[in-house]
Amino acid sequence: MKIICVVKFVPDVDNFTYDHEKHIIIRENSRMMVNPDDACAIGFALKMKQRSPDTSIEVVTMAPESVLPLVEDILRVGVDTATIISDRLYAGSDTYATSRVLSRYLSGATYDTILTGSHAIDGDTSHVPSQIACLLDLNHMSYISRIDESSFSSSLARFEVESEQAVSSYEIQMPAILGLTRASGYRLPYVRYKNLNMDVSDRVTVIHNDVLCFDESEVGLTGSRTKVVGTHVKTYKNRSHHVVTTDQEGIDTVYRFLKDKQFI
Amino acid sequence: MDSKVVLEQLKGMLTVDQINTDQDDLYDAAADRYKKYAKARKVLNVPSPIAIVYPKDTQEVSMLLSYCNEHGINVIPRGGKTATEGGLENWKELTIVIDALHLDSICKIDTYNSQATVQAGVPLQVLEDELRKVGYTTGHSPQSKPVAKYGGLVATRSIGQFSTLYGGIEDMVVGLECVFPDGQISRIKNVSRRAGGPDIRHIAIGNEGALCYITEVTVKIFRYFPENNKFLGYLVKDVETGIKVLREVIVNGFRPSVARTYSPEDAAQHFYHFYENSCVLLFMAEGPKGIVSATVNAIEEAVETYKDGIIKQVDSQLIEDWFNHLNWSQQDIDDEMLGMIDNDSHAGYTTEISADWETIPKIYDAVMERVRNEFERAEDLTMLGGHSSHSYLNGTNMYFVYNYKILCEPEDELIIYHHPIQRIIVEETLKAGGSMCHHHGIGKYRSEWTREEHGSAYYMLEKLKQAFDPNGIMNYGTIFPQEEGMKYIQ
Numbered sequence: 001m002k003i004i005c006v007v008k009f010v011p012d013v014d015n016f017t018y019d020h021e022k023h024i025i026i027r028e029n030s031r032m033m034v035n036p037d038d039a040c041a042i043g044f045a046l047k048m049k050q051r052s053p054d055t056s057i058e059v060v061t062m063a064p065e066s067v068l069p070l071v072e073d074i075l076r077v078g079v080d081t082a083t084i085i086s087d088r089l090y091a092g093s094d095t096y097a098t099s100r101v102l103s104r105y106l107s108g109a110t111y112d113t114i115l116t117g118s119h120a121i122d123g124d125t126s127h128v129p130s131q132i133a134c135l136l137d138l139n140h141m142s143y144i145s146r147i148d149e150s151s152f153s154s155s156l157a158r159f160e161v162e163s164e165q166a167v168s169s170y171e172i173q174m175p176a177i178l179g180l181t182r183a184s185g186y187r188l189p190y191v192r193y194k195n196l197n198m199d200v201s202d203r204v205t206v207i208h209n210d211v212l213c214f215d216e217s218e219v220g221l222t223g224s225r226t227k228v229v230g231t232h233v234k235t236y237k238n239r240s241h242h243v244v245t246t247d248q249e250g251i252d253t254v255y256r257f258l259k260d261k262q263f264i
Numbered sequence: 265m266d267s268k269v270v271l272e273q274l275k276g277m278l279t280v281d282q283i284n285t286d287q288d289d290l291y292d293a294a295a296d297r298y299k300k301y302a303k304a305r306k307v308l309n310v311p312s313p314i315a316i317v318y319p320k321d322t323q324e325v326s327m328l329l330s331y332c333n334e335h336g337i338n339v340i341p342r343g344g345k346t347a348t349e350g351g352l353e354n355w356k357e358l359t360i361v362i363d364a365l366h367l368d369s370i371c372k373i374d375t376y377n378s379q380a381t382v383q384a385g386v387p388l389q390v391l392e393d394e395l396r397k398v399g400y401t402t403g404h405s406p407q408s409k410p411v412a413k414y415g416g417l418v419a420t421r422s423i424g425q426f427s428t429l430y431g432g433i434e435d436m437v438v439g440l441e442c443v444f445p446d447g448q449i450s451r452i453k454n455v456s457r458r459a460g461g462p463d464i465r466h467i468a469i470g471n472e473g474a475l476c477y478i479t480e481v482t483v484k485i486f487r488y489f490p491e492n493n494k495f496l497g498y499l500v501k502d503v504e505t506g507i508k509v510l511r512e513v514i515v516n517g518f519r520p521s522v523a524r525t526y527s528p529e530d531a532a533q534h535f536y537h538f539y540e541n542s543c544v545l546l547f548m549a550e551g552p553k554g555i556v557s558a559t560v561n562a563i564e565e566a567v568e569t570y571k572d573g574i575i576k577q578v579d580s581q582l583i584e585d586w587f588n589h590l591n592w593s594q595q596d597i598d599d600e601m602l603g604m605i606d607n608d609s610h611a612g613y614t615t616e617i618s619a620d621w622e623t624i625p626k627i628y629d630a631v632m633e634r635v636r637n638e639f640e641r642a643e644d645l646t647m648l649g650g651h652s653s654h655s656y657l658n659g660t661n662m663y664f665v666y667n668y669k670i671l672c673e674p675e676d677e678l679i680i681y682h683h684p685i686q687r688i689i690v691e692e693t694l695k696a697g698g699s700m701c702h703h704h705g706i707g708k709y710r711s712e713w714t715r716e717e718h719g720s721a722y723y724m725l726e727k728l729k730q731a732f733d734p735n736g737i738m739n740y741g742t743i744f745p746q747e748e749g750m751k752y753i754q
Contacts, residue, residue: 031643193676243537245585 037117
């Protein structure tokens with residue numbers, strides 16, 4: 001079975017820079033991480049590989065080449081191959097342009113299923129998986145909180161989707177795009193100490209626009225139909241600082257505070 | 265020898281309830297708090313012992329050690345299980361843990377002669393509580409006080425928070441009884457002082473279960489004057505100023521029971537409500553009124569001497585409140601274990617070293633510099649600091665404390681985070697002529713530097729091992745470096 005995991009690298013929420021003039025996230029200087037939902041997709045794929053060692057996993061991402069060390073770490077935990085789609089022309093692409101780039105690559109790839117996340121913590125539009133599914137004419141489902149591992153195959157997947165109202169069970173014909181959420185609990189393992197310096201360079205492919213052949217007008221800022229009208233910088237208020245002691249008065253103060261804030 | 269045969273033969277020596285082969289208990293006995301995170305996550309990489317046994321008296325300890333010595337079975341002596349340096353970790357397939365559970369009698373409290381005799385399994389807190397009833401104290405108060413037991417305290421050269429006044433455990437032990445691998449029971453008598461050759465108490469004190477099993481100790485006890493306690497606290501500009509004030513007080517001949525200087529990072533953990541991003545210097549004076557009064561005066565004079573480095577004095581009540589919540593209970597330890605199961609975090613690690621007054625600030629600065637610049641995961645550090653908490657006429661200790669985001673598998677946490685930091689601390693300390701182990705013992709994970717720690721005197725240490733434990737059955741890998749154990753270290 002061949003699984004492709006489409007993943008996004010996102011800025012660490014503690015440390016990212018936003019270009020307020022161009023309205024784009026500056027990714028080059030940020031500490032990046034695999035988007036948490038996407039990490040669950042890889043985690044699930046690795047679990048399947050553990051069950052069926054002949055399973056092959058490819059990670060595909062559209063990102064600056066600076067993510068290479070992070071991609072290499074994904075290979076060091078058991079993913080077979082990785083493809084980084086990267087070109088200066090693609091910088092600033094909106095979700096639609098991104099979906100077109102990814103779809104063009106995927107249309108030439110072989111796979112039994114495509115796994116990805118549902119939400120990205122830096123954008124949260126959830127457009128890309130749906131748009132790829134549309135462009136590739138594949139079935140698609142997001143917000144998957146559990147996949148039945150025993151019935152997961154190249155022809156069929158059974159899974160649960162969790163919403164505020166209910167947990168629904170689905171069965172889908174493969175190939176399909178399945179979007180997991182963090183609620184699934186599938187975990188991307190850390191690289192083991194003994195593998196930290198493992199050479200995986202021969203398993204990474206970097207693809208530029210000379211392969212995908214987009215016109216400049218189709219991708220990047222110019223090819224993006226989404227226009228950001230404006231942004232605002234979040235302001236932070238100075239919080240008051242109140243020290244209490246471990247006596248009845250202190251306990252009452254903390255209790256009232258938690259109650260006011262509706263934690264209790 | 266086959267473990268099943270050993271278990272059968274143990275049944276011939278002990279009653280069934282003295283032999284514990286419960287798998288969970290054996291897993292727990294495979295490692296101590298050094299590998300707390302891996303242990304909580306059930307990924308320990310060391311073998312479990314085959315049994316935990318609970319002798320009821322010294323004769324049974326002697327019988328067990330003779331048996332193990334004859335059959336080459338590794339023995340780990342165990343008390344309150346508060347070891348932090350791998351001293352209770354098991355590196356051998358065929359190991360039994362000899363637990364002091366039933367050696368739990370307070371043999372004698374002798375207030376007239378200011379000494380008390382207890383068996384190895386008596387918790388420090390139990391003796392302290394008994395002494396308080398008669399107006400006395402042990403004077404010993406490590407953070408593990410509610411849990412630690414006397415056998416372990418003596419075997420690891422424990423020290424307490426009031427050491428500047430009362431000393432470390434080695435200053436308190438008057439005499440003791442211990443058992444060697446060949447079954448020999450030795451009693452060192454309780455006298456006020458003697459010049460009868462080398463002080464053989466120190467063969468047992470600090471042996472970490474690598475030479476003998478301590479079964480009974482007699483310690484000094486002290487009159488207790490809690491009503492006279494005085495607390496003083498200051499914010500100071502830097503660690504060096506704080507250490508200079510500590511030195512001034514000590515070299516002038518005064519002995520506050522608590523005398524500490526915290527770096528701002530460490531202070532943030534304990535004194536977040538008043539430390540104002542500064543170092544914290546604090547004292548506690550105790551004893552008879554006149555001594556307390558003189559000690560407080562001496563502290564104030566020392567602070568005046570270094571007033572350029574003093575930011576301000578803080579409310580004494582803040583120091584007293586901190587003091588009243590110092591110790592770790594079994595509940596705290598259990599809570600940390602539970603927390604590590606659910607979260608990728610723990611309460612951090614420490615490495616405690618000592619050196620003379622002049623050298624300590626240099627080691628501190630060198631360590632900070634190297635960790636921040638050389639440690640590959642420095643960006644994951646959530647805390648790096650230290651405090652001086654035990655002072656002597658010629659120097660003090662430095663208790664490096666650090667914590668980090670654990671961004672690795674539990675099996676690799678120590679080797680990726682703690683070991684590299686500890687290595688820097690040990691290297692800088694030994695380079696500067698200090699000691700790499702102020703009060704936690706060497707355990708197993710600093711044994712790679714035991715030779716360097718002792719230099720040419722390692723000869724003496726090695727001879728002790730050869731003489732008392734020629735078959736190497738006592739706590740394999742502890743204190744004495746073992747090539748085979750390096751797979752667990754590196």
